[in-house]
Amino acid sequence: MDPTMLAADSVHSARMSRIEIRDLSKSFGDLAVLHQISLEIESGSFVSFIGPSGCGKTTLVRVIAGLQAATAGEVRVDGDSPEEARAHKRVAMVPQQPGLLPWRTVRANARLLLDINRAANPPDAAEPEALLREVGLGDFMDAYPHELSGGMLQRVSLVRALALNAPLLVMDEPFAALDEITRAEMRALLNGLVAGRGVTVLFVTHSIPEAVALSDRVIVSSPRPTTIVADLIVDLPRPRARDIDDEARFVDLCAQVRHALHGAMRP
Amino acid sequence: MSRRLVAPIFGMVTLLALWESFVRLFDVRRFILLAPSTAVRYLWRFRSDYLSAAWVTVQHAAIGLLLALSVALLIGSVLVSNRFLETAAQPVLTLIQVVPWVAYISSVVVWLGSGTAPALFMVTVVCLPAFIFAAVDGMRSVEPSTLELMASVNASRSEVLRRVRLPSAAPTLFTTLRFNLGLALAVAYYTEGANFSNKGIGAIGRRAAADNHADRLWAAIFAIAIVGVGGLQLLALLERTLLHWHAAQRTESV
Numbered sequence: 438m439d440p441t442m443l444a445a446d447s448v449h450s451a452r453m454s455r456i457e458i459r460d461l462s463k464s465f466g467d468l469a470v471l472h473q474i475s476l477e478i479e480s481g482s483f484v485s486f487i488g489p490s491g492c493g494k495t496t497l498v499r500v501i502a503g504l505q506a507a508t509a510g511e512v513r514v515d516g517d518s519p520e521e522a523r524a525h526k527r528v529a530m531v532p533q534q535p536g537l538l539p540w541r542t543v544r545a546n547a548r549l550l551l552d553i554n555r556a557a558n559p560p561d562a563a564e565p566e567a568l569l570r571e572v573g574l575g576d577f578m579d580a581y582p583h584e585l586s587g588g589m590l591q592r593v594s595l596v597r598a599l600a601l602n603a604p605l606l607v608m609d610e611p612f613a614a615l616d617e618i619t620r621a622e623m624r625a626l627l628n629g630l631v632a633g634r635g636v637t638v639l640f641v642t643h644s645i646p647e648a649v650a651l652s653d654r655v656i657v658s659s660p661r662p663t664t665i666v667a668d669l670i671v672d673l674p675r676p677r678a679r680d681i682d683d684e685a686r687f688v689d690l691c692a693q694v695r696h697a698l699h700g701a702m703r704p
Numbered sequence: 705m706s707r708r709l710v711a712p713i714f715g716m717v718t719l720l721a722l723w724e725s726f727v728r729l730f731d732v733r734r735f736i737l738l739a740p741s742t743a744v745r746y747l748w749r750f751r752s753d754y755l756s757a758a759w760v761t762v763q764h765a766a767i768g769l770l771l772a773l774s775v776a777l778l779i780g781s782v783l784v785s786n787r788f789l790e791t792a793a794q795p796v797l798t799l800i801q802v803v804p805w806v807a808y809i810s811s812v813v814v815w816l817g818s819g820t821a822p823a824l825f826m827v828t829v830v831c832l833p834a835f836i837f838a839a840v841d842g843m844r845s846v847e848p849s850t851l852e853l854m855a856s857v858n859a860s861r862s863e864v865l866r867r868v869r870l871p872s873a874a875p876t877l878f879t880t881l882r883f884n885l886g887l888a889l890a891v892a893y894y895t896e897g898a899n900f901s902n903k904g905i906g907a908i909g910r911r912a913a914a915d916n917h918a919d920r921l922w923a924a925i926f927a928i929a930i931v932g933v934g935g936l937q938l939l940a941l942l943e944r945t946l947l948h949w950h951a952a953q954r955t956e957s958v
């Protein structure tokens with residue numbers, strides 16, 4: 438019996454994250470980026486954000502992750518402020534660039550977030566090595582980042598975040614720099630990894646199929662100042678097959694997202 | 705591998721052979737240029753004197769370098785998080801760099817007396833600016849996304865410094881260390897000569913020059929050269945072990 442599985446099951450309810458956003462606005466000086474956004478995100482759901490470039494998706498997830506203060510409005514992560522959630526390591530980030538430290542091995546890089554601010558580590562932190570094996574990097578534990586491909590680097594970055602066993606996972610275009618084939622692979626891998634872990638995932642992307650294939654919900658935003666123009670439920674069953682792209686419902690949902698996106702861009 | 709070993713030896717042997725034949729053919733005055741064979745023979749004859757002198761000089765240079773490096777890391781860590789202080793420090797450090805250290809060495813000797821103190825002080829001060837610039841540059845070279853990742857788990861300032869900024873600065877610091885090694889030896893040699901002590905290769909060289917003793921002077925020059933080459937080899941070895949990840953990155957990008 439895999440001990441990490443057991444731990445994950447027994448604490449599910451405790452390690453899930455509900456997000457409430459009320460009238461959130463954010464400006465940089467005179468530049469209004471987010472405008473009175475209100476949103477509720479269920480624990481354990483996978484939510485994608487899609488919108489025109491520069492509309493403020495990164496800003497939104499950075500505010501939710503407690504990395505940037507809001508100008509007005511309120512954000513609650515499990516009832517706490519984002520700063521509080523961050524201080525307790527309840528938010529795990531997967532940035533666009535994997536940003537592994539070149540002097541650390543794959544194993545040590547996967548441990549990085551556990552090595553920092555140790556006092557806030559959860560008692561049930563996952564075992565990075567087991568996760569590395571799970572993503573197929575079992576033979577590369579002692580390799581250095583320069584010896585890895587882009588997809589492999591991003592898998593380490595994913596493990597680094599998952600190892601925290603944080604209830605909220607924030608991913609800002611994590612696969613944007615990867616080629617099409619690797620992207621499809623990462624998509625399947627991510628679907629498998631978050632299934633059964635009960636984490637809430639906020640996923641920023643520019644790819645409509647990626648958003649639909651991964652999410653329970655796709656949120657489409659307008660150009661700056663950002664408001665939410667569509668909030669679509671993805672009712673595709675899970676677990677999702679690799680060839681889900683061919684299904685009629687998938688194609689239909691993608692079309693809906695595309696129309697919402699185009700509608701938002703040509704008011 | 706064999707080229708990396710054979711080529712430098714070939715270069716050195718050629719230089720020494722040309723030098724030796726030049727001195728013999730043209731009968732150069734001993735003090736101006738001594739045949740390497742004569743210098744090496746003298747060095748060998750008084751090897752224990754030169755060895756103990758070299759040990760003193762090595763200590764002056766090495767401890768001075770380490771002091772400079774430690775102080776630079778301390779000051780650098782402060783400057784990297786404070787733009788105002790960094791801008792304030794800039795002219796001071798540049799001043800230390802541009803004013804020739806030989807100009808104020810007599811005052812330092814009068815202040816600190818003879819022996820080890822002025823040598824360590826001079827080496828530390830002269831090597832400090834380059835180390836500070838390297839430390840600040842290196843620590844700043846961290847990707848903003850890496851800093852953001854650290855912030856996402858509420859990393860403390862000292863954790864960021866220790867886990868990310870210092871290792872990031874290591875390659876630049878090593879490059880500067882190599883450059884500063886030659887400087888440190890020069891400063892140590894000169895200060896030993898100028899501070900009325902009779903310790904260190906610099907002291908031997910100074911007295912030999914005053915006495916017009918060519919053999920002793922050129923043996924001192926060879927001794928300091930050997931120390932320098934040895935130091936560089938040691939640094940190369942350290943760099944290969946500690947920064948293997950960086951070397952590998954570099955060769956790949958070439």
Ligand SMILES: Nc1ncnc2c1ncn2[C@@H]1O[C@H](COP(=O)(O)OP(=O)(O)OP(=O)(O)O)[C@@H](O)[C@H]1O
Pocket residue numbers: 465468470488489490491492493494495496497
């Ligand atoms: N720290 C900041 N200071 C000033 N302006 C900022 C800052 N961060 C973001 N902005 C501005 O806010 C706007 C939204 O930026 P943001 O990065 O959130 O967009 P995005 O939707 O993530 O874009 P992309 O899809 O290209 O990643 C941009 O116009 C940007 O210039």
Ligand SMILES: [Mg+2]
Pocket residue numbers: 494495496609
């Ligand atoms: Mg963005």
